Amino acid sequence: MHNSFNFLLLGMLFVEGHKGGNLTHGETYLTEYAPEPIQKLLGSSTEKDAVPQFTNPDSVLVYDDLIQPIFEAKCVACHNNDIQRGGLNMSHPDSLQLGGDNESILSPGNIGESELFRRITLPQKNIKFMPPTKDVLTYDEIKTVEWWIEQGASFDGTVTALEVTDNIKPVLLRRYGFDTEPNAWYETVQLKPLDSIQISNLKKSGFTVKSLGAKNPLLDVTYSGNNLTRERLAELETVKDHITWLSLAGTNVEDEWLAIVGELPNLTRLQLEKTGISDKGVAQLTGLKHLEALNLYRTNVSDACLPEIERIGSLERVYLWETKVNAQAAKAMQERNKALKVILGEG
Template sequence: MRQTLFALCLAAAASPVLAQDETKGRIDFVKEIQPILQNHCVKCHGAKKQEGELRLDLKKHVFHDEKDLWSIVPGDAEFSPVYERIILPADDPDVMPAEGEPLTPEQVAKIKTWIEQGAEWPESADQALLELEAKRKAREVITLPELDDAQRAAEAQAIDAVREAGGLALRVAANTTAIEVNFSLLGDKVTDAHLETLRGLEPTLVWLNLARTKVGDAGVRSLGGFQQMRRLNLANSAVTDAGLETLAGLEGLEYLNLYGTAVTDAGLRHLEGLGGLQRLYLWQTQVTDEGAANLLKKLPDLQIDLGRAAEALLAPAEPKPAPINDKCPVSDKPVDVAHTSEIDGKLVAFCCGNCKAKFDADPAPFRAKLGLEVAAAKPINDTCPVSGKPIDASKTSTIDGKLVAFCCGNCKAKFDADPAPFRAKLGLEAK
């Protein structure tokens, strides 16, 4: 064991490039670190599996709310469980990765340097990953089981029947056998009986749009055999909680729109087993914040759209005001929300108690950094950079020391997550 460790040290020491040049420069997370995590860790610490209750795929999972439990401690490799585990000898039972080749000394050194440089993890890195994942998923739609002759004939008949009934039936893309059916254009002329036309499309129907139709629970119940279904739009239909029970069996469902329906928290319970569900629309339903939060506990990766700010969902009833800054105005380090002060009725957070004390003694020098003077004046924009709608002056963020306003909390959240795409619209220099 000792020998392996020794060999590891030797290998690292024998690589002068690594020890000097490479570690001097700034490590690029996207190019140098993310691929290591993706290729060697995420299979056990990602969306599918969370060994040791650890995820290393997305920023929000790595730098989660319980800061004391972070497995990567920015600035401190030796105290970071991730680093501790990858430097163990190859035969140590605790070494990570737990299977397969150990990381190379170069990879280990890069992770060490990256952590010591502050473990910067740009939001855009996660965005790129999610987009890639979405594309991979979209391609998956294309590969469905081959149909035999009888199935092909039944499918052709069904397509004709849908079209005769006034609906649309098409392939979702040129290179796939997957079918999309849309009855929403006929609106309330469509009843449960129209769904009879779908018989024969069981192996290939992936998207079904029944928005604004009169389809109700009996109709939805007839969809139980459509195991390839990915997207189902029931917005403003007559479906209720009883219909959702059928949907529990559509295990491939990724998108479900229940906007404007009579569903309640009780109905949502039927969806708890739909592990592939990515987006769920629930505006103007009877679903409560609590009901949505309960579902999120079962499906943490699901994005629920309640037509109100999603972050409110998991917050306590009396939400704490959020600090206006995410970098300490004194040290520029990431803030720890345990250390805050109030100024101009706004909450400001610091990285530590020392910085808070410095700020409290004389806040004046830090006002500009917090965008406070600008805040007293006016936001630099009058339409929301995200939606193009008129702004609500109470929804603001600061960027480059300037105040930017949004039409709603959702747009603010989108902007805060990654302001880069909106900089040009605000007349700010691209970064």
């Protein structure tokens, strides 16, 4: 008798828990992303809703491309120009903003005060739950509507014009197929590849030259040794648009020569470690608008270079280990620039 009661209790907990999952994630939440064989075993259809896939978030209008299709599929059948249950017409932004018989259904920036969001997240047994059919909003659809309202319920903003919060990023990637994480600068630059003669000339001047990939014409350029001259470094000017990574580590490069490096418009990584570069050399680099990483390990820079480093607004990492820079001054700079990571090494 006791065991029978326990099994009954477990069964009730399972059923109610499953219903709760249906409310928050949709009825297909257990099978929607399961492997196809599991879906067939559980009797679930492997067909997916026809959801548009996008490649460029900059051109995607949040309402027109993401929100309105959800409303069209799940709400407009009962809230349109001809049928307006509760006095609500959701077929057009203007009529949607007017709301229903009693009140506005949207409170931009506040999901707690938005009747629309309350209705689609009520318990399914509640008489006011919407839509009152089996075709309820899925978890991803609810999260998309929630994000839209929280960001102000704009009817003309693009995805990138809104704050893409951490909780919506996986939804946008999973449901619509685009990644909202910003690409590194070198991944966005579009240039024609250099011809073999130009690359050959660089190699004759002592540079090692590598391409970033078959589809990326930008270059990773390195010079090794203590026989670098200003004239050799000036060879970079002939291909300046194509250089994104440059290593002069361990060379005899001089401060004044870095004026040439400071003119490389697509440079994102610069290695100057183990050179005689000083604060004067760093001052030559402030015009690098896309520099993300700067290695000054074991150089002659001091606290005087820190204001110059702060002027490089794109900088994400700077290596100052074994330099004359005071650790407290470096940490203070990092506090002022939250996006900048200062690597001071151990000790």
